[in-house]
Amino acid sequence: MIALGVWQLQRKNEKEALVALYQRNMAMSSLVTYPQLPQVADAYLFRKSSVVCLEPVRWDPRSGTDQKGKAGFRMIADCRTGAEGPGVLVDVGIGDDFTPPKWTGGVVQGTIVPGPDQPTVMERAAGKDMPARAMLIADTPAAGLRPSAVPSADNTPNNHLAYAVQWFLFAAAALIIYFLAVRRRLRP
Structure with a gap:
């Protein structure tokens, strides 16, 4: 899930570059x-x-x-x-x-x-x-x-930052669930 979050951050940068290209294209008159x-x-x-x-x-x-x-x-x-x-x-x-x-x-x-x-x-x-x-x-x-x-x-659309945050939150939730499960199992 962390890898998916990092990938979305990379996609965000790619999409920003694409939007910048489109804006340059719109400014061209030829x-x-x-x-x-x-x-x-x-x-x-x-x-x-x-x-x-x-x-x-x-x-x-x-x-x-x-x-x-x-x-x-x-x-x-x-x-x-x-x-x-x-x-x-x-x-x-x-x-x-x-x-x-x-x-x-x-x-x-x-x-x-x-x-x-x-x-x-x-x-x-x-x-x-x-x-x-x-x-x-x-x-x-x-x-x-x-x-x-x-x-x-x-x-x-460039919603890759929101997707990245979503994946990082999923990873954090999974880590908390894992921690609670291990803690419960270790109790006498």
Whole structure:
């Protein structure tokens, strides 16, 4: 349990470095080439990029908020970018219902963020996870939609210190229980 606590402290430092990288990425003004395949390197996340969506193949409406904080449905298009390949996920804006926009594709400029379907801890542990896809949140929404809020690097969870404290408390509780059990056994 102590080793797990120490590991969480190490993860805390790694996560702080990752958040610092994301913050640097957000401050960069130059466009990067959108990554072709998953797994998207951390150096691309929260950077500005552009893609050409030849056509939306599938729509995936999900709950979200616009840049003013108003709730709605994010219209995420799984776009075809060529004759084959995985394509690209593009958040083209927030709508008030599940009805996809009449958007047919085109050049989209925006911010690269982690996609909506990230593998779970159990999928990663079992080795059954697919590489996470990134998503481009469009700077300019499709006609009839509001611009989606871009997540901030500052919202990246870093609760490793709390986990470390938890493991150290478990170790202390186990030590106290062991001490009480030994003391009880040694009594005549």
